[in-house]
Amino acid sequence: MKRTEYPVALRELIAQLRQMPGVGPRSAERIALWIVQARAGQPEAIAAAISQTRAAIHPCRQCGFFATAEVCEICADDSRVAGLLCVVEQATDILPLEKTSAFRGRYHSLGGRISPLDRVAPEDLRIAELVARVERDSPNEIIFALAADVEGEATTHYLVDLLKDYPVSLTRIAHGLPAGGGLESADELTLSRALQGRTKL
């Protein structure tokens, strides 16, 4: 007697679902069984939403955020402070910053960070676009908001070096104690950066 398995179509669906982030073999199986058994319309709507979103959403030509028009909602928003730019690694870094309501300028997503180990060179990022934007718009300030790790730091330094001769103020977000974090739970590097970045009271 041969070992019974799910029909091929169902097994292929499970394999496809496993490509999604955070979906392991067990949850892929659970989702696939739901797809096979759900009431008419639900899974079809998901499939349609995937296809439609892929067709509708693309990176903003100017900043790299998610857009349905040529430029995104943020770049098209005239109430934004002109001449203030925040450089982030990924388009997904923009919404967390927006949620703070602490920044009212526009963004520039690099699409990654310089990482020789992952074979990401400066040419692979939207750096030429950043320089062109600086030359065209002459911003007053560029805030670097990259990750506080080795590659994020290296990318920031690379960009600062590239832009240092332009008449623009280059700053970066503070590194220090996270909100609610006590000293006993902070690592040495965080603490030493918090000391270096001390501000006058």
Next chain:
Amino acid sequence: MKRTEYPVALRELIAQLRQMPGVGPRSAERIALWIVQARAGQPEAIAAAISQTRAAIHPCRQCGFFATAEVCEICADDSRVAGLLCVVEQATDILPLEKTSAFRGRYHSLGGRISPLDRVAPEDLRIAELVARVERDSPNEIIFALAADVEGEATTHYLVDLLKDYPVSLTRIAHGLPAGGGLESADELTLSRALQGRTKL
């Protein structure tokens, strides 16, 4: 300044993905962002797999397991022991039983269990089909493998009552200590059932 959000298409995709079992708001967002940013072809393949599986897979006309033909692989398998039937609640209960290799007969999935609270009446289940199958095939034995809870028990009793006048042996799978389970971790109900179901040594 209005609060920036993802474009509508992306938010709708997140809402759709949340319908899938085990996918909460955070993982729906993570999957949606992956879908928007993944390399060409991957999300499209998932959308196609969902649609294709919905079209290809349907319940086996005889037993209710997942099938691509009119009857499933198991019902079509001539090497199965004839006259031996195992009744389960869901099509998804069949594969775990198959994996044991301890059962060589065929199955009958009810598509649920009798549950007045969830408004599931006997007519909503594949019970008429089970009776018709018993009348047509005159099986020797029907093994009930429903859940060991109140509704599973009630459904088993209902079916036993319905089938008691047919010349068929009605049995059910044992309730007792799970493999590897010590007495100290077993609940009272499991222990009392294990005592009732004791077998001769």
